[in-house]
Amino acid sequence: MSDAAKQHDAAIDVDLVAAQFDGLDSEVHRKALLEAIRSRDAYRKLIDELREKIAKLEQGLIGPKSERFKVKDDSQLSLQILAGLLGRAEAPEGADANELTAQLLAELEAQSKQPSVDDGADEADSGEPDDKPHRPRRKPTGRATASERLQRLTIELIPDEVKHLGLDSFERIGEDVSTTTERRVASLVEVKVVRPKFRAKTEAAVEAVKQERRERDAMPEIEPQSWIFVAPAPEPPVNRILVGPGLLANVAVRRFDDHLPYNRLENVYEREGMRLGRSTLYGWLDALREQFAPLIKAMEMDARRSPYVCVDATGVLVQAPDKCSRGHFWVLVAPGRHVLFKFSNTHDKAAVDKLLGDYDGFVVADAHAVYDHLYGDDGASEVGCWSHARSYVFKALATEPQVAREFLDNLRVMFLLERSFAGKTRKQRERMRQSKVKVLVDRHFALCRKYEDYALDATPLAAAIRYSLNQEQALRRFLGDGRLPATNNISERQLRRQAVGRKAWLFLGSEDGAAVNTTFSTLIASCHLCDVEPEAYLREVICLLPDWPQSRLLELAPCHWKQTREQPDTQQRLADNFWLYVLREIDAVHRTTT
Numbered sequence: 067m068s069d070a071a072k073q074h075d076a077a078i079d080v081d082l083v084a085a086q087f088d089g090l091d092s093e094v095h096r097k098a099l100l101e102a103i104r105s106r107d108a109y110r111k112l113i114d115e116l117r118e119k120i121a122k123l124e125q126g127l128i129g130p131k132s133e134r135f136k137v138k139d140d141s142q143l144s145l146q147i148l149a150g151l152l153g154r155a156e157a158p159e160g161a162d163a164n165e166l167t168a169q170l171l172a173e174l175e176a177q178s179k180q181p182s183v184d185d186g187a188d189e190a191d192s193g194e195p196d197d198k199p200h201r202p203r204r205k206p207t208g209r210a211t212a213s214e215r216l217q218r219l220t221i222e223l224i225p226d227e228v229k230h231l232g233l234d235s236f237e238r239i240g241e242d243v244s245t246t247t248e249r250r251v252a253s254l255v256e257v258k259v260v261r262p263k264f265r266a267k268t269e270a271a272v273e274a275v276k277q278e279r280r281e282r283d284a285m286p287e288i289e290p291q292s293w294i295f296v297a298p299a300p301e302p303p304v305n306r307i308l309v310g311p312g313l314l315a316n317v318a319v320r321r322f323d324d325h326l327p328y329n330r331l332e333n334v335y336e337r338e339g340m341r342l343g344r345s346t347l348y349g350w351l352d353a354l355r356e357q358f359a360p361l362i363k364a365m366e367m368d369a370r371r372s373p374y375v376c377v378d379a380t381g382v383l384v385q386a387p388d389k390c391s392r393g394h395f396w397v398l399v400a401p402g403r404h405v406l407f408k409f410s411n412t413h414d415k416a417a418v419d420k421l422l423g424d425y426d427g428f429v430v431a432d433a434h435a436v437y438d439h440l441y442g443d444d445g446a447s448e449v450g451c452w453s454h455a456r457s458y459v460f461k462a463l464a465t466e467p468q469v470a471r472e473f474l475d476n477l478r479v480m481f482l483l484e485r486s487f488a489g490k491t492r493k494q495r496e497r498m499r500q501s502k503v504k505v506l507v508d509r510h511f512a513l514c515r516k517y518e519d520y521a522l523d524a525t526p527l528a529a530a531i532r533y534s535l536n537q538e539q540a541l542r543r544f545l546g547d548g549r550l551p552a553t554n555n556i557s558e559r560q561l562r563r564q565a566v567g568r569k570a571w572l573f574l575g576s577e578d579g580a581a582v583n584t585t586f587s588t589l590i591a592s593c594h595l596c597d598v599e600p601e602a603y604l605r606e607v608i609c610l611l612p613d614w615p616q617s618r619l620l621e622l623a624p625c626h627w628k629q630t631r632e633q634p635d636t637q638q639r640l641a642d643n644f645w646l647y648v649l650r651e652i653d654a655v656h657r658t659t660t
Contacts, residue, residue, distance in 0.1 A: 108522040111465040115526070118464040253338050255652050257310065264295045300644040303608045304353050311645050314354055315604035317347055322586040323600060325567040352578065355585045357611055362585055364619040365404050365592070372400035373549055374428035374449065376557035377421065377437070379413060380564055383573035384580070390573050393580065395564045396421045399557045403625045405591035407564070409580035415439050422446075428547070430554045433537050450540030451554035452477070455510075458530035466527045469517055473510065473530070480506040484552045492548035499545050507545065511538055560591055592624040603627055609643045610636070 228236050266272045272293055279285045303311045320326050326334065328344035335342045369375065376399040383390040396408040398421055410417035418436050422429070430449040431437050440446045456477050463470040480503055487498050514531045521528040534541065544550040564587070574580050593600040607622050614622060621630040630636055640646055 104522065108525065111522065111525055115465050251338075254313070254335065254340050257648055257652075259300060261297045261299065266293045266295075301612070303612070303645055304350075304357055307350055307353055309350065310648060311605045311608040312649050314350060314608055315601045318351060318354070318586045318604055319590065319601045321347075321351065322567070322583065323590045325570045327571040330570075348575075348579070348582070351582050351586065354608070355582050357608070358585055358589065360616065361607075361611070361619050361622055362406075362588060365588070365623050366406055368620055368623070369398060369400040369404045369406055370423055370425050372403065372427065374430060375400055375422070375425065376430040376551070376554050377418075378431065378554060378557040378561050379417075380561050381413075382409075382564065382568055382580075384411075384577070385573050385575050393574065393577075395561070395580075395584070397557050397561045397564075398422070399560055399595075401551070401556060402595070403592075404623065405560050405588060405595050407584040407587045407591070409574075409577070409584050411577075428543070428550055430551060430557070432554065433533065433540075447543065448540040449543045449550050450537045452480070452541060453553040453555055453558075455530070455534050455537070455541060456481075458526070458533045462526035462530050465525060466521075469520075469527060473513055476506055476509050476513070480510075481552075490548075495548035496546070499548070504545055507542060510534065560595075563587060563591055589624065596624045596627070598624045598627050605649070606631070606640060606646065609645055610639055613639070 266275060275293055275295075276285065302308060304314065307314070317331065320331060320334065321328070328347050331347055332342060332344055377397070379394050379396045382393050382395055384393045391411070394410050394413045394417065396410065396417065398404075398406040398408070400406075406421075408417075408421050410420065413436060415436055418440065422440065425440070426444070426446050428449050429437065429440060429446045430451065432451055432454050437448070441448045456474070459470055459473045459477070463474070483498070483503055483506075487495055490498070511534065514534050517527065518531055518535070521531055544552050564583075567583075574583065589604065590600045592598075593603050603624060607627075610622065620626065631640075
């Protein structure tokens with residue numbers, strides 16, 4: 067024993083301490099000892115959590131984005147859970163999780179094909195747009211296939227010997243073909259519109275003109291002494307802007323789809339032949355925003371008629387004289403139809419009301435208090451997000467690995483099943499959820515109640531359990547309606563557009579700049595949702611909007627554009643538009659020069 071330890075023992079009167087313990091009530095002593103042990107365990111777990119964070123910081127990492135935990139075989143799922151879903155008391159000895167998973171999916175597929183008494187009602191719901199399941203992007207393999215939009219050029223190389231002697235001396239027996247992808251230099255085009263003036267030289271020409279004007283009811287009240295004719299000046303696609311729709315669409319896509327700040331766009335267009343100031347580029351988009359405002363309003367009204375919407379928000383900095391203030395981007399997704407962005411200075415109930423109005427359908431959102439006033443008997447119905455519930459459990463993996471893995475194994479199977487029948491119809495999903503997924507949901511909440519007293523306060527496990535139990539009714543709601551998603555991931559993915567963008571442009575210049583951002587982010591994101599090429603869409607809709615009937619504005623929304631563009635009336639409007647004619651002429655000139 068060290069000298070310090072001997073001095074410490076000597077300083078303690080052991081007999082006195084023993085007498086004090088004998089005087090304590092045994093029950094009080096037991097509770098104090100248990101509380102001390104719990105406090106010790108809590109501090110140990112907090113220390114483990116801090117050590118985990120420090121290790122990540124030392125590696126220069128904040129943590130993985132995907133919520134996955136590594137085990138010896140990452141493909142393994144819980145054999146016990148899979149066996150239970152297959153109706154077996156326990157997993158067979160030596161069973162493989164992948165084989166049980168395949169059996170479970172095959173059973174679900176067979177079950178979905180069986181006729182049911184609800185199939186008649188199912189047909190009426192088959193037209194409801196469903197959220198496409200999110201699949202991880204696969205690494206491309208092999209040579210990419212060229213798009214049909216690519217222009218093609220064929221070059222034939224003749225051997226020198228054949229050139230010298232002539233083709234008549236040789237017989238062509240075949241050919242070797244190789245394909246290379248090249249890119250021509252992009253450039254701006256200056257379009258000069260010439261409108262010649264004409265004067266009638268003969269009386270016969272004058273009479274012919276008068277007759278034609280009478281037939282069109284365009285005869286002037288006072289007949290001019292000399293008849294001079296000039297074609298009417300083409301109306302610009304946007305008032306006060308002397309640029310074509312092709313350039314406007316390109317600026318919008320580069321700014322809000324490629325997330326290039328205005329100062330970088332200056333350099334891009336200077337390389338293409340013309341320096342365009344950032345204030346000029348912003349002014350174009352601001353004027354174009356006003357033209358698109360009625361269409362955005364029609365899309366908002368249509369989205370609020372959807373049976374369910376997905377909502378989320380993220381913060382953004384707004385430029386101010388002394389210090390940037392904080393604003394918020396909101397996203398509202400009507401799956402299969404619209405993606406709508408809004409901006410607000412505050413993250414409160416007023417901002418939510420501006421986004422949703424008096425919507426009374428299902429709202430898929432996180433558990434933030436700003437949405438609470440929407441829910442009630444006469445209002446909207448709350449749908450919880452299982453990805454948020456899983457995220458809380460994942461945070462407990464470092465301090466409570468065994469308990470967290472028990473939760474995560476159960477959730478992995480549930481998410482696997484949800485992905486497997488994401489493409490099914492509404493009634494099929496309802497039947498599968500009731501027969502398989504409900505068991506896993508019940509097990510999740512049983513685990514929450516099992517470990518509720520075990521979890522120490524202020525620990526990640528306690529936060530995960532508290533979140534799930536507080537949101538139990540909302541988290542269970544997707545089981546009863548096959549249209550509802552199990553997660554709010556679709557709005558999270560759409561909101562990533564703003565998160566990626568703000569890394570490039572850092573902050574908004576003003577609230578007007580936020581309005582420009584939300585307008586074009588709405589149109590471009592909706593195009594991607596509905597598989598519409600955004601630049602071609604904007605180019606053509608810019609030309610159609612000024613003369614389009616206000617009662618049919620929704621037909622120009624991205625979700626209807628493919629059908630609208632095929633209509634004879636739309637085709638005629640596109641063919642007659644002067645600026646689209648100019649673009650076709652530019653393409654024709656390029657093809658002949660190359």
